[in-house]
Amino acid sequence: MTFFETGDAAFKVSLSSLLKGSPEINFKVIKPTINVVKNAKGQLNVLDLIQKTGKVEAEPQKTSDGSDTGKVNEWAKRFKINVSIQDGFISYVDKFQVSKTEIKDVELSLLNISLTNPMGYSLKAYLD
Numbered sequence: 001m002t003f004f005e006t007g008d009a010a011f012k013v014s015l016s017s018l019l020k021g022s023p024e025i026n027f028k029v030i031k032p033t034i035n036v037v038k039n040a041k042g043q044l045n046v047l048d049l050i051q052k053t054g055k056v057e058a059e060p061q062k063t064s065d066g067s068d069t070g071k072v073n074e075w076a077k078r079f080k081i082n083v084s085i086q087d088g089f090i091s092y093v094d095k096f097q098v099s100k101t102e103i104k105d106v107e108l109s110l111l112n113i114s115l116t117n118p119m120g121y122s123l124k125a126y127l128d
Contacts (some may be wrong), residue, residue, distance in 0.1 A: 007031030007087075022078040031087045038094045038104055081113040088125075103127055 008030040017024040033105030045079045093099075104126045111120035 002033075003035055003049070005033050017080075019044075021075075022080065024080045026082045028086070029088070032085060033089045034091070036090070036092045038092075038096050040095045042096045042109070051107070063102045077114070077116045079114060081110075083110040083113065084108070117122070 006029050010026075010028045010030075012026040012028075014024045014026075020030070035045070061072060085108040088103075088108065090103040090106060092101045105124070107122070107124040109120075109122045113119045
């Protein structure tokens with residue numbers, strides 16, 4: 001069983017927002033399906049997506065004198081991202097406990113995702 005699949009997806013970047021130096025990116029996914037499965041040994045299929053290597057730590061940004069800036073890149077602060085999921089479906093199958101849960105008609109909007117400002121969201125779904 002495939003972990004993730006989708007009927008359609010679109011990615012749009014406004015040219016005027018690029019020219020203004022504040023890129024606005026819109027990402028839309030239509031009819032995505034997420035299948036989470038816990039096998040008889042109690043292991044989740046999503047764990048296969050995680051690389052089984054050592055701990056990865058991000059390197060802090062440094063100034064020209066080598067000190068840590070502790071600041072987000074000014075250019076990255078201007079990005080605005082909107083994500084829309086329409087008619088989504090999530091399935092959780094527990095072969096360990098022998099149960100199944102489905103969430104249908106998932107409608108999710110994440111608005112104005114940025115590094116510096118609050119974001120808006122809405123979520124609707126049918127729980128079965």
